[in-house]
Amino acid sequence: MPAQEQTAAGSGAVAPEDVTAAIREAIVRGEFAPNQRLVEADLSQQFGASRSGVRTALFELANEGLVERVQHRGARVRAVTLEEAIEISEVRMVVEGLCAAKAAERVTDEEIAELRSIGDAMRAAVADGHVLKYSELNQLLHRRIIEIGGQATAAGVVERLRAQNVRHQFRLALVPGRPNVSLAEHLAIIDEVCAHAPDAAERAARRHLASVIQALKAI
Amino acid sequence: MPAQEQTAAGSGAVAPEDVTAAIREAIVRGEFAPNQRLVEADLSQQFGASRSGVRTALFELANEGLVERVQHRGARVRAVTLEEAIEISEVRMVVEGLCAAKAAERVTDEEIAELRSIGDAMRAAVADGHVLKYSELNQLLHRRIIEIGGQATAAGVVERLRAQNVRHQFRLALVPGRPNVSLAEHLAIIDEVCAHAPDAAERAARRHLASVIQALKAI
DNA sequence: GGTGGTTAAATTGTCGACATCTTCTTCGAC
DNA sequence: GTCGAAGAAGATGTCGACAATTTAACCACC
Numbered sequence: 001m002p003a004q005e006q007t008a009a010g011s012g013a014v015a016p017e018d019v020t021a022a023i024r025e026a027i028v029r030g031e032f033a034p035n036q037r038l039v040e041a042d043l044s045q046q047f048g049a050s051r052s053g054v055r056t057a058l059f060e061l062a063n064e065g066l067v068e069r070v071q072h073r074g075a076r077v078r079a080v081t082l083e084e085a086i087e088i089s090e091v092r093m094v095v096e097g098l099c100a101a102k103a104a105e106r107v108t109d110e111e112i113a114e115l116r117s118i119g120d121a122m123r124a125a126v127a128d129g130h131v132l133k134y135s136e137l138n139q140l141l142h143r144r145i146i147e148i149g150g151q152a153t154a155a156g157v158v159e160r161l162r163a164q165n166v167r168h169q170f171r172l173a174l175v176p177g178r179p180n181v182s183l184a185e186h187l188a189i190i191d192e193v194c195a196h197a198p199d200a201a202e203r204a205a206r207r208h209l210a211s212v213i214q215a216l217k218a219i
Numbered sequence: 220m221p222a223q224e225q226t227a228a229g230s231g232a233v234a235p236e237d238v239t240a241a242i243r244e245a246i247v248r249g250e251f252a253p254n255q256r257l258v259e260a261d262l263s264q265q266f267g268a269s270r271s272g273v274r275t276a277l278f279e280l281a282n283e284g285l286v287e288r289v290q291h292r293g294a295r296v297r298a299v300t301l302e303e304a305i306e307i308s309e310v311r312m313v314v315e316g317l318c319a320a321k322a323a324e325r326v327t328d329e330e331i332a333e334l335r336s337i338g339d340a341m342r343a344a345v346a347d348g349h350v351l352k353y354s355e356l357n358q359l360l361h362r363r364i365i366e367i368g369g370q371a372t373a374a375g376v377v378e379r380l381r382a383q384n385v386r387h388q389f390r391l392a393l394v395p396g397r398p399n400v401s402l403a404e405h406l407a408i409i410d411e412v413c414a415h416a417p418d419a420a421e422r423a424a425r426r427h428l429a430s431v432i433q434a435l436k437a438i
Numbered sequence: 439g440g441t442g443g444t445t446a447a448a449t450t451g452t453c454g455a456c457a458t459c460t461t462c463t464t465c466g467a468c
Numbered sequence: 469g470t471c472g473a474a475g476a477a478g479a480t481g482t483c484g485a486c487a488a489t490t491t492a493a494c495c496a497c498c
Contacts (some may be wrong), residue, residue, distance in 0.1 A: 039449070050483055055450090059275070063282035072450055072489050087372040094313035153306040155374055273482090275494070287471060291459050352446060 019049045020057040025085055027066050027077055028166045065164045076162070085168040088161045093209030095154050095161075101198035102149035102188060106146035109129035111148050112194045118144065120191045126179045134183075135173045141186060145193060145205075155180065170213055185211055198202060237436050238268045239276040246296055247385045251418040253298035257286060267338050285384045297383070304436055307380045312428035314380075319408055319424035320417040321368035330367050331413045337363065338409045345398045353402075354392045360405060364412060364424075366429065391434055406431055 023043065023113045043054045056188045058075045061067045080088070107115070118141050125134040136174050142162075162169075172178060185208035192201035242262065245251050262273045278293045280286045287297045297306070326334070338358050344353040361381075365374045381388075391397060404427035409419035 041449075051482090052482060056278070059278060060282070063279070074450065085374065087370050090317060090370065091314060091373050091376060094317045095310060098309060098313045151306050151309065153303065153380070154310050157310060161372070204496090260479075271454090272454060293460095293479065 017048055019043075019053045020060045021048055023054075023057050024061060024064070024066060024163070027061070028163060030167070032077045036077045036078050038077065040073040040074075051117075060159070064160055080167065081162055082168070082216065082219065085165055086213055089209055089213045089216060092158055092161050092165075093213070094145070094208050095158055096207055096209060097202040097206040098149055099146045099149035099154050099158070100193060101202040102154075103145045104193045104196050105148055106197065107148050107193055111144075115141070115144065115190045115194060119187050122183055122186060126183045132177065133173050134179055135169040135170075138173075138182070140188070142156040142189070144207055145189070168216060171219070175215060175219075178215060181211060181215075182208070202209065226257050238266055239279045241266055242273075243280060243283070243285060246280070247382060249386070251296045253296050253297045253386070257294040257296065259293075278280070278393045283379055290306055291422045298387065299383055301341065301387070301435065303383060304384055305432055307384050308404050308428055308432045309437060311380050311384075312425050313379055315365070315428060316421040316425040318330070318365045318368035318370055318373050318377070319412060320421040321370055321373075322364045323412045323417040324350075325369055325417050326412055326415065330363075334360070334363065334409045334413060338406050341402055350398065353398055354389075357392075357401070357405070359372060360409070364408070387435060390438070391431065394434065394438075397434060400434075401427070411426040426434055 023032075023038075032038070039059060040051050040054050040058070042051075044051045045060075047054065060065055062069045062075065066078055067075045069075045096181065118137055122134060122137045122141070125137060139162075142158075146158055149155075185204070189201060189204040189208060192204045195201075242251075242257075251257070257277060259270050259273050259277070260353060262268075262277075263270045266273065277286060277288065281288045281294065286294045286296055288294045335358055341356045341360070344356060358381075361377075365377055368374075404423070408420060408423040408427060411423045414420075
């Protein structure tokens with residue numbers, strides 16, 4: 001056994017196929033700093049994969065917008081500026097608005113119960129000051145509404161954009177008092193979706209993302 | 220010189236780098252039929268590139284949504300169903316709405332003149348029955364408004380979605396009477412953008428795409 | 439002491455060969 | 469005659485080595 005099991009990403013030796021997932025996770029979890037160079041040879045050692053696999057993974061991640069590639073100059077972790085984060089959130093605003101509207105049209109009784117349950121859990125998390133838990137529920141809610149909307153295209157677009165913004169989303173969650181504002185907006189979205197009110201649901205979703213954008217600008 | 224210059228895509232022997240562009244063009248131009256298998260070895264001969272280059276290109280195009288890849292089963296031209304085309308247009312509807320609003324905020328006098336000029340040319344093309352010319356102007360208008368909006372993120376999203384839909388867009392352009400409907404909507408968008416009216420511009424853009432969706436459903 | 443050019447190291451890009459998987463064909467049995 | 473299995477052919481996935489390019493260091497020269 002070689003003498004370097006000190007990988008930056010934690011789990012040494014990764015299967016030859018989900019190298020992409022491993023590197024993606026390392027980036028979004030912040031184990032690779034923004035603008036950090038991603039040298040193919042180094043990564044192949046760290047993850048125990050061949051250089052080809054790493055190379056393919058870097059192309060994939062470049063298409064997802066997580067890494068930047070320059071011809072003959074290699075790849076580095078993409079640093080999303082505040083300006084770009086705002087742009088991304090603006091696109092998310094309109095697309096998630098669409099998804100919320102579609103969800104309001106198609107939501108079933110069973111899904112209504114699920115959404116209500118998520119809403120209750122969010123309320124509880126905020127009341128108890130569990131920021132991390134709230135953040136998880138936040139992601140879950142957004143994802144479920146998109147899934148309920150049933151728009152595969154929109155889902156793909158949002159998922160890609162969300163991954164690019166994790167860092168900024170995280171910073172936002174730590175702003176004091178932010179969860180309270182956010183909670184009310186989330187509950188409003190849930191209410192309108194469950195009321196089968198597409199237009200109102202779209203407005204509520206857009207209002208929420210608009211609020212996120214305002215908070216980003218305030219930093 | 221080898222004796223096979225009979226490429227399906229036209230230009231034999233392509234530089235080792237823009238194989239992606241060549242294959243993409245062949246797909247959107249319809250020279251590769253939907254669901255047609257794209258065998259790496261065949262393509263590398265047709266385009267005079269190595270298999271690695273073709274392989275990289277296919278990955279790229281898969282990320283753009285133009286080809287489908289299945290593990291160990293190869294790539295084929297993605298056949299976008301009517302249902303998917305509608306979904307895609309719905310996302311475009313909201314994102315281009317956003318771009319139109321942004322464009323209305325930022326448009327300069329010079330750009331206003333340009334948009335007006337495009338509008339006049341569209342009117343003339345419809346009057347003269349130049350369907351192809353009108354289709355080109357159509358694309359130009361959409362692209363310019365997005366560029367004027369200055370949202371790089373939104374631009375990327377729309378560009379990707381547009382490429383997936385070319386086939387259906389093309390079919391739509393051939394519907395009798397369709398250009399007339401479309402023309403009025405385009406002129407409305409131009410008017411509102413030039414009037415620096417973000418909300419009205421967004422509504423106009425959404426109305427146009429909604430009309431496109433209706434036309435798609437009518438097929 | 440600073441600047442320009444040249445060399446060397448490091449890293450990415452490309453290519454060909456081999457391994458693995460899928461699928462079509464073929465042969466045999468029921 | 470049909471179903472099933474085994475084998476062969478085709479295509480993709482993976483790997484290692486070589487070529488091309490960028491970047492850094494170094495030395496000569498002004």
